[in-house]
Amino acid sequence: MAEYVIYETVAVLQINNPPLNVLSHHVRRQLMSGLQQALQDTAVRSIVIMGKGQIFTAGADVKEFGTEKALSDPSLPTLVEAVAASNKPVVTAFHGTTLGGGVALALASHYRLAASSVKIGLPEVEIGIVPTCGVSQRLPRLVGLQTAVQMIVSAQTMSAQQALTTGLLDKVVSGDLLSEAVGFAKSVEVQALADRRVGSRAVPGADTAEDVLDAARKRLVRRSRGAIAPLTCLQAIQASLLPFETGMKREAELGQYLWTSWQTGALRYAFLAERTVKRWYLPGNKTVNYRTAEPLVINSVGVLGAGTMGVGITICLLQAGLKVVLIEANKTQLDKAVTLIQRSLGGRSHSKQLSHQAMQLRATTDYRQLGEVDLVIEAVFEDLALKRKVFQQLDSVTKPQAILATNTSGLDIDKIASATQRPDKVIGTHFFSPANVMRLLENIYGRHTSPETIATAMQLGATIGKVGVLVGNCPGFVGNRMKGLNFTEAMFLLEEGAEPQDVDKVLEEFGFAMGPFRVSDLAGGDVHWRRRIQAGLTTEQGPPPNTPLLYRQGNRYCPLADMLCMQGRFGQKTGAGWYRYESGSRAALPDAVVHRLILKHRQDNGLQRRNISSQEIVERCLYPLINEGFRILEEGLAAGPQDIDVIFLLGFGWPRHTGGPMYYADKVVGLGILLRCLEKYRALHPRSAHWVPSSLLQTMATQGTSLTAWAAGSRL
Numbered sequence: 001m002a003e004y005v006i007y008e009t010v011a012v013l014q015i016n017n018p019p020l021n022v023l024s025h026h027v028r029r030q031l032m033s034g035l036q037q038a039l040q041d042t043a044v045r046s047i048v049i050m051g052k053g054q055i056f057t058a059g060a061d062v063k064e065f066g067t068e069k070a071l072s073d074p075s076l077p078t079l080v081e082a083v084a085a086s087n088k089p090v091v092t093a094f095h096g097t098t099l100g101g102g103v104a105l106a107l108a109s110h111y112r113l114a115a116s117s118v119k120i121g122l123p124e125v126e127i128g129i130v131p132t133c134g135v136s137q138r139l140p141r142l143v144g145l146q147t148a149v150q151m152i153v154s155a156q157t158m159s160a161q162q163a164l165t166t167g168l169l170d171k172v173v174s175g176d177l178l179s180e181a182v183g184f185a186k187s188v189e190v191q192a193l194a195d196r197r198v199g200s201r202a203v204p205g206a207d208t209a210e211d212v213l214d215a216a217r218k219r220l221v222r223r224s225r226g227a228i229a230p231l232t233c234l235q236a237i238q239a240s241l242l243p244f245e246t247g248m249k250r251e252a253e254l255g256q257y258l259w260t261s262w263q264t265g266a267l268r269y270a271f272l273a274e275r276t277v278k279r280w281y282l283p284g285n286k287t288v289n290y291r292t293a294e295p296l297v298i299n300s301v302g303v304l305g306a307g308t309m310g311v312g313i314t315i316c317l318l319q320a321g322l323k324v325v326l327i328e329a330n331k332t333q334l335d336k337a338v339t340l341i342q343r344s345l346g347g348r349s350h351s352k353q354l355s356h357q358a359m360q361l362r363a364t365t366d367y368r369q370l371g372e373v374d375l376v377i378e379a380v381f382e383d384l385a386l387k388r389k390v391f392q393q394l395d396s397v398t399k400p401q402a403i404l405a406t407n408t409s410g411l412d413i414d415k416i417a418s419a420t421q422r423p424d425k426v427i428g429t430h431f432f433s434p435a436n437v438m439r440l441l442e443n444i445y446g447r448h449t450s451p452e453t454i455a456t457a458m459q460l461g462a463t464i465g466k467v468g469v470l471v472g473n474c475p476g477f478v479g480n481r482m483k484g485l486n487f488t489e490a491m492f493l494l495e496e497g498a499e500p501q502d503v504d505k506v507l508e509e510f511g512f513a514m515g516p517f518r519v520s521d522l523a524g525g526d527v528h529w530r531r532r533i534q535a536g537l538t539t540e541q542g543p544p545p546n547t548p549l550l551y552r553q554g555n556r557y558c559p560l561a562d563m564l565c566m567q568g569r570f571g572q573k574t575g576a577g578w579y580r581y582e583s584g585s586r587a588a589l590p591d592a593v594v595h596r597l598i599l600k601h602r603q604d605n606g607l608q609r610r611n612i613s614s615q616e617i618v619e620r621c622l623y624p625l626i627n628e629g630f631r632i633l634e635e636g637l638a639a640g641p642q643d644i645d646v647i648f649l650l651g652f653g654w655p656r657h658t659g660g661p662m663y664y665a666d667k668v669v670g671l672g673i674l675l676r677c678l679e680k681y682r683a684l685h686p687r688s689a690h691w692v693p694s695s696l697l698q699t700m701a702t703q704g705t706s707l708t709a710w711a712a713g714s715r716l
């Protein structure tokens with residue numbers, strides 16, 4: 001709701017809609033009625049709009065979007081324009097965070113005040129919409145085009161001081177916001193309003209406008225990769241150079257265009273999915289869930305292994321204020337890691353606070369120092385025998401109630417847990433590299449993992465700023481199990497006629513930051529080569545004895561990646577992989593050596609080259625992965641499609657504007673079309689088991705059920 005209180009001649013309208021004061025329909029109705037009351041009351045000479053609680057407002061109510069309430073009177077645009085039309089001065093005073101529609105209200109007001117700690121932002125582009133309600137028209141008039149572009153198109157937040165410098169704020173206050181705002185409102189009661197109306201101003205620096213917009217457009221064309229919101233937002237900003245009323249009309253048209261695009265739905269889904277997965281439950285036993293399981297309190301964490309992952313994990317734990325004991329047997333490696341960690345923590349702006357964080361680190365070669373920690377994250381080399389040995393040791397040196405987590409990207413959690421006397425306290429915590437940057441934490445429960453252990457791992461993820469997704473135990477878990485198929489098909493495409501750069505280009509146009517071959521070169525081809533060797537698919541010298549070159553373990557197999565690794569071409573780190581890299585450069589250059597290798601492989605094995613369309617590249621690389629997602633749901637290894645989508649959005653660079661693989665299949669491709677496509681490729685490639693459609697997909701496609709609707713019904 002919104003409260004209405006009079007302070008002498010000032011009417012104060014306070015939004016009170018905890019926790020985030022979103023501008024839901026009932027809030028807008030009360031704000032409108034408060035505004036009208038204040039305008040009619042002759043004793044009122046000025047109006048203050050502010051918020052109660054933690055923040056001013058998180059903007060429009062995203063959960064209302066697409067429902068009747070979003071448009072019900074007063075809509076947000078109607079309310080904002082009523083503020084703009086007020087013939088009494090309106091002061092908006094904000095604190096905490098001010099987003100989206102909150103900024104719209106402020107820009108329509110005559111004056112803007114804020115607490116010094118405020119963060120102001122326009123996240124609309126991230127949910128695929130134009131900041132309408134006059135934001136795209138008023139903001140450039142107030143702060144100039146350059147800053148408006150930064151705020152609207154890059155969704156960068158602004159501090160109070162920056163907002164004051166750019167002219168977005170009239171005043172930053174450090175005292176009590178309510179009394180400061182009331183005092184300020186009184187002081188402007190006699191001021192003329194005409195020149196305070198932002199809409200009547202001209203955009204400053206209009207003479208350099210084209211240069212600013214051109215530079216932004218070029219940047220966006222490069223970066224947007226199929227997302228339509230950024231460039232549409234830029235068009236709306238450009239319209240601010242037109243007369244205000246014309247610009248407002250253009251803003252509304254562009255707003256409508258995005259509003260009705262499928263990408264908006266996908267981006268909104270992604271926003272909500274990230275929050276939905278926090279409400280975890282065991283797919284096979286819903287009684288074990290985030291409400292019923294209590295996490296343990298974690299104050300100190302041991303990290304075992306000071307390689308790249310161990311260092312990244314340590315940094316996030318320290319940044320969250322936890323005490324860390326870092327164990328590494330190799331003293332030189334340990335010293336190197338400590339330097340890296342200290343540099344990473346100390347090199348940031350709030351150096352005082354962060355050096356305190358660095359002081360929470362104890363680095364040692366002595367396992368026994370883990371005796372008092374509440375939880376250990378093991379981050380040693382990806383080798384089952386080694387991990388089992390390490391867990392045996394951990395079991396003996398840690399206190400009995402300590403949780404033991406393994407950072408693995410696909411090894412069997414149950415086999416690791418069985419090396420201990422406490423399998424109920426063993427869990428997988430799969431961090432993504434670089435661990436201190438990537439927001440995903442794939443948490444894997446084993447057969448014996450207790451609800452308390454799961455709750456603790458999920459809570460730890462939240463504490464260190466990650467989005468934890470709970471999944472079941474299977475080879476590769478959810479992420480790598482699905483992702484592996486993408487690379488498998490990408491290689492088959494090389495056998496059939498494509499070059500690595502063709503496949504990468506198409507998938508980058510689809511929206512991935514990097515195609516599969518560039519990713520492989522970045523990660524190091526040897527990592528997966530070692531896994532294939534461990535799985536008995538290949539050897540360091542080539543195919544295992546008596547094994548056909550193009551088939552392994554009953555399935556079609558492409559040996560090209562193995563052949564590259566046998567030549568020592570591991571990717572960027574060796575200067576050559578699927579591409580070549582000039583010294584010190586990360587630019588992937590097509591390589592004649594690879595071209596010849598592929599050509600010879602085709603000739604030697606009688607593989608015919610044909611032209612492969614972009615459509616086929618997308619289908620071949622993405623549909624098997626999606627089919628595997630359905631299998632994962634069918635096997636009860638993920639609670640819902642949101643969990644899978646969040647893993648791909650945050651862990652594998654899946655383009656956010658498509659919502660994630662499962663959303664994309666459901667809402668963009670359509671399950672019926674997906675099924676027919678899988679069947680077509682199954683007929684063409686009968687020796688690849690991943691083309692066999694999952695029975696869940698078959699049932700849904702045949703019954704015409706939507707995956708999203710199915711998931712909404714089953715979610716807690």
Ligand SMILES: CCC[C@H](O)CC(=O)SCCNC(=O)CCNC(=O)[C@H](O)C(C)(C)COP(=O)([O-])OP(=O)([O-])OC[C@H]1O[C@@H](n2cnc3c(N)ncnc32)[C@H](O)[C@@H]1OP(=O)([O-])[O-]
Nearest residue numbers: 022058059060061062063076099100101123124131132275
């Ligand atoms: C006509 C349109 C014009 C206008 O330009 C449009 C806009 O204003 S567009 C809007 C522009 N604004 C945005 O895009 C806001 C984006 N929001 C954010 O960036 C973060 O939520 C914020 C930083 C505010 C708080 O972070 P935090 O402290 O980590 O907290 P949290 O993130 O976990 O959220 C807690 C709960 O609140 C929920 N919820 C949050 N916001 C909204 C909302 N607007 N609405 C509804 N619900 C919202 C969220 O889903 C969650 O609920 P649940 O049931 O657990 O799923």
